Structure formats: C-alpha cells, structure tokens
Amino acid sequence: MNDVLLVAAGFILLTVAAGLVRVLRGPGDFDRMMAVQLLGAGGIASLLLIASATSVAGVEDVALGLALLAAFASVALVNSAETDGPEPFEGEDG
Amino acid sequence: MSLALDLFSLIAISAGAFFFFAGTVGLLRFPDSLTRLHALTKADNLGVGLIVLGLLPRAGSLPMR
Amino acid sequence: MSILQVLDLGLAILVLAVAGWTIAARELFASVVGYVAYGLLLSIVWIRLYAPDVALTEAAIGSGVTGVLLVTTGARLRGAGGVEANRPPGISLRFLAPGLAVLVAAALAAVVLLLPEPPTTLAPEAREGLAATGLGNPVTAVLIAYRSFDTMLEKVVLVLAVVGVWSLAPDRFWGGAPAPLGRARPEGALLFLDQALVPLGILVGIHLFWVGADEPGGAFQAGAILAAMWMIVMISRLTEPPRVGARWLRLALIAGPAVFLAVGLAGPGMAGGFFAYPAGFAKPIILFIEAFMVLSIAVTLPMLVAGPPRRSPEP
Numbered sequence: 211m212n213d214v215l216l217v218a219a220g221f222i223l224l225t226v227a228a229g230l231v232r233v234l235r236g237p238g239d240f241d242r243m244m245a246v247q248l249l250g251a252g253g254i255a256s257l258l259l260i261a262s263a264t265s266v267a268g269v270e271d272v273a274l275g276l277a278l279l280a281a282f283a284s285v286a287l288v289n290s291a292e293t294d295g296p297e298p299f300e301g302e303d304g
Numbered sequence: 305m306s307l308a309l310d311l312f313s314l315i316a317i318s319a320g321a322f323f324f325f326a327g328t329v330g331l332l333r334f335p336d337s338l339t340r341l342h343a344l345t346k347a348d349n350l351g352v353g354l355i356v357l358g359l360l361p362r363a364g365s366l367p368m369r
Numbered sequence: 370m371s372i373l374q375v376l377d378l379g380l381a382i383l384v385l386a387v388a389g390w391t392i393a394a395r396e397l398f399a400s401v402v403g404y405v406a407y408g409l410l411l412s413i414v415w416i417r418l419y420a421p422d423v424a425l426t427e428a429a430i431g432s433g434v435t436g437v438l439l440v441t442t443g444a445r446l447r448g449a450g451g452v453e454a455n456r457p458p459g460i461s462l463r464f465l466a467p468g469l470a471v472l473v474a475a476a477l478a479a480v481v482l483l484l485p486e487p488p489t490t491l492a493p494e495a496r497e498g499l500a501a502t503g504l505g506n507p508v509t510a511v512l513i514a515y516r517s518f519d520t521m522l523e524k525v526v527l528v529l530a531v532v533g534v535w536s537l538a539p540d541r542f543w544g545g546a547p548a549p550l551g552r553a554r555p556e557g558a559l560l561f562l563d564q565a566l567v568p569l570g571i572l573v574g575i576h577l578f579w580v581g582a583d584e585p586g587g588a589f590q591a592g593a594i595l596a597a598m599w600m601i602v603m604i605s606r607l608t609e610p611p612r613v614g615a616r617w618l619r620l621a622l623i624a625g626p627a628v629f630l631a632v633g634l635a636g637p638g639m640a641g642g643f644f645a646y647p648a649g650f651a652k653p654i655i656l657f658i659e660a661f662m663v664l665s666i667a668v669t670l671p672m673l674v675a676g677p678p679r680r681s682p683e684p
Contacts, residue, residue: 211310211362216372218321218355220379225328227383229344232332234390234403240337242402244344248331249409251348255320255355257424260376261416262359268585269416270363271577272425275594276412278570279433282597283405285562286437289551289604290444291398 212263219259226252239291246287250280309361316358323351377417384410392467397443401436408432421585422508425577429593437600438674441550445676503652505583512587513655517644521633524626524662527669531622535613537677544614544682547675551604559605570598578663582652588659592666600671610675614682618668625665629658 226248233245254273261269330343370378387410391403408431415424458466495507495515502514512520538545574594581587602608611618632654633644640647646654 211313213372214314214317215359216376218317220372220376221321222324222351222355223376223379223383225324227379227386229328229331230383230387230406232340234399234406236337238337239398241340242399244331244341245402245406246409247341247344248348249406251345251352252324253409253413255324255352257413257416258356258359259317260413261421262362264373264417264419266416266419266421268421269424271573271580271584271586272412272416272421272428274573275425275577275590276409276428278566278573278594279428279597280409281562281566282570282601283433283436285559285601285604287398287402287405287440290437290440 215259215263219256219263222252222256222259226256239287243284243287243291246280246283250277250284253280313358313361316354320351320354320358323347323354327351380410380414380417384414397447398440401440401443404439405432405436408436422506422587422590425585425590426593429590429597433597434593434670434674441674442676445548501648501651502646502655503649504655506581506585506587508585509581509587509655509659513658514646514651517629517633521626521629524629524665527666528622528626531669531672534673535677538613538679542678542681544612545678545680546612547610547672547677548679549603549606549609550600550675551606555605560607563602563605563607567598567601570594570601574598574663574667578659579656581659582656588662589666592663593670595663595667596670599667600674603671603675610671612682613678618672621664621668622672623665625662628661632658 229248229252230245233241233248236242236244254276257269257276258273260266261272324347327343327347330347331340334340334343384407387403387407391400391407394400394403408427411431412424412428415421415427492507495511498515499505499507499510502510504510504514535543574591577586577594578588578591579586581591603610632646636643636645639645
C-alpha cells in the first residue's frame with residue numbers, strides 16, 4: 211500500500227512539474243500567479259501521501275497551514291500585480 | 305474489513321490522481337488564461353479532496369487527551 | 370532503485386529547476402512567484418527529511434510572508450519616481466551574488482557529506498529531557514526550554530526590524546498610519562473569501578499554537594498564520610493598517626519579548642537560575658510565554674509588510 215501512495219505522490223509531482231512549465235512560461239503576471247494555486251493543491255496532496263507512506267507524524271497541520279498560506283499568497287499576489295496595485299511610495303523623501 | 309478499507313483508499317486515491325491529471329491536461333491545452341485557471345482550481349482541488357478521503361482510513365482515530 | 374529514491378530524485382530535480390527559473394526570471398513579479406513556488410516545494414522536501422515543524426515554518430514564513438513582503442514592496446517601489454527599475458545590475462554584482470551563493474551551498478554540502486558516520490547528535494539527550502519539561506514536542510522544548518534566551522533575542526530582533534521599517538517615514542508622518550495594503554475598490558469575491566477563510570484561519574492558528582507543545586506546530590507558525598489572516602482582511606480593505614503611534618499596537622509588539630524576559634528574570638526567584646522554569650510547572654509557563662509570542666508575531670509581520678507610515682497622525 212505504501213508503494214501505491216508513493217507512486218501517486220510521484221505522479222502528482224509530475225503533473226505539478228508539467229503544469230509549472232506551462233504556468234511559469236505564460237506571458238504576463240496573471241498566468242504566473244497560478245503557480246501558487248498549482249503548488250498549493252499539488253503540494254498538499256503529495257505532502258499527505260508521502261507523509262502517510264513514510265509515517266511522519268502530525269502532518270495534517272502542515273497541510274492545513276499550506277492550504278491557508280497558498281490562499282493568502284494568491285490574494286497578495288493578485289493585489290500586487292501590475293495593474294493598479296497598492297499605493298506606491300513617493301519618490302522624494304519616501 | 306481492512307481489505308475493504310484498502311480497496312476504498314486505492315479507488316479514492318486513483319480517482320484523485322486522475323483528476324489531477326485531467327486538471328493538468330486542461331492547464332496545458334486550454335487557450336485562455338481564465339479557462340486554464342478554471343481547469344487548475346476546480347479539477348486539482350477535487351483531486352485533493354478525493355486523495356484526502358482516500359487517506360482517511362489510514363489515519364487512525366483522533367487521540368483524545 | 371526503490372520508489373522512494375526515484376521520488377526523491379524527481380523532487381530534487383524539480384526544486385533545482387524552479388530555483389534556476391527564479392534566478393533567470395526577468396521581472397520582480399515573476400521571480401517572487403518562482404520564490405514562493407520554490408518555498409512550497411521545499412516544505413515537501415522537509416517532510417522527506419522528517420521535519421514537519423520546519424516544513425510548516427518554511428511554508429508560512431519562508432515562502433508565504435516573505436514572498437508577500439517582497440511583492441508588496443516591489444509593487445510600491447515600482448510607482449516611486451526615483452528608482453531606476455530597469456537598469457540591469459552591474460557586472461561585479463552579477464558575479465559576486467551567484468559566486469557567494471554557490472560558495473555557501475558548497476560549504477553546506479561539504480559539511481553534510483563529511484559528517485562522521487553515525488553523525489554526532491544531541492537528539493537522544495534532548496528527548497530525555499522532555500519529561501522534565503512536560504512537553505511532547507522536542508522542537509518546542511529546544512526553542513523555549515533549552516535555548517530560551519536565544520529565542521527571546523530573536524523576538525527582540527523582530528521588534529528592531531519593525532522600528533527600522535517605521536524609521537523610513539518622513540518626520541511629518543511619524544505616528545500616522547501606513548498606506549492601505551489593498552486596492553481602492555476590492556472585489557466582492559475577496560470579501561466572500563474573508564467571510565469563509567479568515568475565521569477558519571484564525572481557528573487553525575490558535576490550534577497550531579496550542580498543539581505545538583506536543584506535536585508539530587508552535588508559536589512562530591501560529592503567529593505567521595494569524596498574521597496572514599490579518600493581512601487578508603487588510604488587503605480587502607475591511608480594516609486599515611493601524612496608526613503607528615497607537616498604544617495597543619506598541620504594547621502588542623513588545624508583549625512577546627517583554628513577557629519572555631520577565632519570566633526569565635523571575636527565574637532566579639522561581640527555580641534558581643536565569644531562565645530556569647520550576648519543575649512540574651514548566652509547561653503552563655511555556656504556554657504562557659508562547660501565547661504572548663504568538664500575539665507579537667501576529668502583529669509584527671503585518672506591520673513589516675504594511676511599511677512605514679504614509680499618513681500624518683492627526684488630520
């Protein structure tokens with residue numbers, strides 16, 4: 211059963227890698243932002259599978275934290291993207 | 305009973321991996337940023353849900369302290 | 370090769386590829402996205418190294434908060450007039466930075482590969498001392514019991530960082546509020562995310578603090594998640610960054626290191642040494658310290674991202 215979990219984790223990492231190639235190449239900021247979503251979902255899945263296969267304890271909290279932080283990073287990246295981000299610093303004595 | 309649980313895990317994890325695969329195919333093939341975003345978020349997160357479901361039988365019971 | 374080794378090899382190649390792309394990226398936004406992606410992948414590597422606490426800290430601080438800090442500051446600097454954003458770095462910097470990075474990596478690799486077999490480690494002694502502290506998580510024991518002075522000084526460093534960021538403000542703005550984090554008109558979807566995600570995130574943060582005594586978790590990770598939730602609320606303009614001169618803010622910032630130091634100074638009276646905890650009572654005291662540390666970290670990190678004050682204190 212452990213082997214099945216590791217194969218599934220490897221497969222998911224492979225899909226993440228393929229997705230990353232497409233997403234990081236994509237012209238413009240909007241495509242690149244999707245990398246965080248991709249890694250959030252794929253990372254959680256492979257994290258849980260690997261931890262269950264190699265018996266690492268307490269990894270559910272890591273997965274929860276990863277989910278929250280992927281969401282937070284996505285929000286902050288959208289906020290700071292090229293088109294009208296947060297208020298800029300002034301040039302003179304800023 | 306354990307065999308049935310293992311079978312359930314196997315099916316759920318395979319379904320989850322399939323949805324990841326489908327999401328990535330969509331990510332690679334769709335023409336537009338917005339459609340790619342749809343494939344990525346909907347399919348991948350469904351895959352995560354199925355995988356978590358499949359790992360539930362292996363988790364043991366919640367320790368009560 | 371076993372499946373696990375193939376998996377490890379694939380993971381290592383993926384991490385190196387993402388790191389290479391991050392270095393080669395042309396724009397700030399692209400490289401920060403690569404950096405966040407690299408951090409999230411690295412937390413999987415930490416799980417492979419059987420270090421779930423480090424994995425959580427990597428995801429929270431290493432990629433989450435630091436990435437947001439970089440991208441928010443970069444977006445603000447982009448709008449500033451005097452910055453020559455598109456001038457490529459000079460030739461010496463282009464050789465010095467990668468050269469130093471390679472040197473550090475090579476030194477680390479040499480140290481790890483040349484460790485004696487079996488490696489000398491204090492892990493068994495650390496585990497043996499756990500019973501006296503009443504904790505179940507050796508990482509928390511190291512941070513708050515065995516090396517508590519070190520951890521307290523790290524919290525003081527955070528306060529100094531905030532003071533440093535605030536001192537970038539011109540005199541007329543001192544005491545005022547930083548500029549709003551979010552855009553002028555937030556979308557409805559963001560407000561919905563607030564209602565759905567932020568309460569859950571606060572719950573998870575408090576849970577991580579509480580469970581950190583016995584399982585992976587702890588004050589730093591909990592504080593980072595609470596900080597992330599506050600920043601989401603600030604980005605959606607439901608609340609604004611507080612005035613830098615506000616008394617509650619300043620009290621919250623120093624609460625962590627102050628309580629930590631107070632407990633340490635009370636050590637000679639309680640248990641016979643600076644930073645000593647009385648036997649049998651160690652865990653409640655440790656949780657007490659950690660509670661205030663969580664508060665300080667949850668307030669410090671958003672203040673670092675919010676930046677120096679950009680409004681005058683009184684209208």
